[in-house]
Amino acid sequence: MDFDDRAQLDASQVEDVGRSGGGFRGGGLAIGGGAAGIIALIVALIFGINPGDITGGGSDQPARVQPNSDLSKQCRTGADADQSDKCRVVGVVNSIQKFWDGQIQNYTPAKTTLFSGSVQTGCGAADSSVGPFYCPRDKHVYLDLGFFDDLQSRFGAKGGPFAQAYVIAHEYGHHVQDLLGTMDRAGQGQGAEGGSVRLELQADCYAGVWANNAYKTGFYTEKFSSADIAEALDAAAAVGDDRIQEQAQGSVNPDAFTHGTSAQRTKWFSNGYESGDPARCDTFSGGI
Numbered sequence: 526m527d528f529d530d531r532a533q534l535d536a537s538q539v540e541d542v543g544r545s546g547g548g549f550r551g552g553g554l555a556i557g558g559g560a561a562g563i564i565a566l567i568v569a570l571i572f573g574i575n576p577g578d579i580t581g582g583g584s585d586q587p588a589r590v591q592p593n594s595d596l597s598k599q600c601r602t603g604a605d606a607d608q609s610d611k612c613r614v615v616g617v618v619n620s621i622q623k624f625w626d627g628q629i630q631n632y633t634p635a636k637t638t639l640f641s642g643s644v645q646t647g648c649g650a651a652d653s654s655v656g657p658f659y660c661p662r663d664k665h666v667y668l669d670l671g672f673f674d675d676l677q678s679r680f681g682a683k684g685g686p687f688a689q690a691y692v693i694a695h696e697y698g699h700h701v702q703d704l705l706g707t708m709d710r711a712g713q714g715q716g717a718e719g720g721s722v723r724l725e726l727q728a729d730c731y732a733g734v735w736a737n738n739a740y741k742t743g744f745y746t747e748k749f750s751s752a753d754i755a756e757a758l759d760a761a762a763a764v765g766d767d768r769i770q771e772q773a774q775g776s777v778n779p780d781a782f783t784h785g786t787s788a789q790r791t792k793w794f795s796n797g798y799e800s801g802d803p804a805r806c807d808t809f810s811g812g813i
Contacts, residue, residue, distance in 0.1 A: 526686045526753045528603030528616050532744045536601075538622060539615045541594035541639045603744060610670055611639060617690045618666075620744040621697045624735050628803060635659070635700040637666040637693070657692055659699035661708060666696040681772075682763035683756060687749060691757035691794070694735045698728030701803075711809065717779040722766075723808040725784040726793040729761060730806035733797025754798060761790040789813060 599605065599612060606616030618637050626632040638644065643652040647663025656675075657668045672692070677684040702708050702724060711720040736757065740748045762768065765787025767777045784790070793813075797806055 526690065526749060527746050528606040528613075528744055529746050530602060530604040530607070532603035532606075532616070534600045534602060534606060534612065534615050535619050536596040536599075536615050538618050538634060539596055539600075539611070539637045539639065541596055541611060542644060543594065544641045544643070606744075613686060613689070614639065614668070614670075614693065616744055617693050618697075620739050620742040621694055621735050623742040623744070624738050625697065625701055629701065629704060633664065633704060635664045635666055635697065637668060640667060640669055641671070642669070657696055659696045659703070661699075661703045664700065664703065666693070666700065668693070668696075676760060676763065680763040680769070682760045684760075685753075685756040687753035687756040688760035691732050691736070691760050694732035695728045697735075698731030699724070701731055702727065715781060715783055717782045718813070719782070721783045722785045722789075723813060726789055726813055727806050727808040729785075729790050730793040730797035730808065731803060732757070733794040733799075734801055734803050734806065735797075736794075737798050737801030757794060757798075758791045761794050762787040765790050785813070 594611075596611060596615060599609060600615040603616060605612040607613070614637060622632075622634050626634075638646075641653070643650065644667055646660045646665065646667060648658075648660040651658070651667065653669040653671055656672050657666070659666050673684060673689050676682045676688065676692070682688060699708070702711075707727070708724065711724050714720045716722070736749055736754065739745055764784065766779075766782040766784050767786045770777045770781070785793075793806070793808065797803075
């Protein structure tokens with residue numbers, strides 16, 4: 526996964542707020558022992574969750590935060606993206622949004638907010654245990670880079686730069702769903718066939734679609750390698766509901782699924798990658 530050294534990065538699409546303070550409020554989320562704590566842990570640690578669903582708080586306004594790091598001074602070219610984690614995020618976000626801007630009429634960009642520990646969002650306060658997420662109320666993607674360490678140490682993924690790109694592309698898949706009105710139509714019902722699972726699998730598929738077309742955006746030197754795609758598939762499998770439930774509680778409960786099984790997640794990413802066509806990402810018709 527090599528960026529074109531000559532590619533010009535737009536760092537305005539990513540802000541770095543560092544540790545902005547705060548914590549869970551409203552309904553709150555207590556992660557502790559017992560069955561309730563295990564289920565809360567499962568819900569919180571699978572990326573893609575809307576923290577407003579946990580806190581019950583939030584507003585339609587963007588979070589009021591003051592960036593503490595001017596990424597425009599650090600992240601100017603593709604060469605910077607190959608050398609820095611934060612600049613890599615900028616490059617990935619730039620490529621993703623350039624692709625979707627060519628697919629969706631009047632595409633509205635979504636900013637990515639990098640934070641550490643906790644952050645105030647339009648969906649309420651959140652901390653790192655939630656994992657990466659998209660907030661439809663302020664149309665931001667939120668990401669603590671420490672999650673990529675958790676992806677390996679906690680979830681058992683192999684990790685790597687393209688595993689990280691997959692995570693970001695998945696969250697922007699939710700932004701696409703938001704712009705297209707899919708979120709409102711799908712609902713958030715849990716369960717193996719519920720709206721939540723279908724939304725998440727479609728976001729995986731959209732991530733695959735971008736991966737197929739990323740080299741056309743001008744930010745990469747060539748199409749992604751089979752090793753790159755293997756990183757994404759490994760990450761998708763690592764965060765399947767069945768795998769996480771088995772690790773957390775020693776059993777699998779399909780009625781509590783929110784994101785889909787490991788097999789489903791890899792299947793739908795592959796569908797998107799192999800076709801390169803968003804129209805092939807209909808997870809709402811028939812079985813999944």
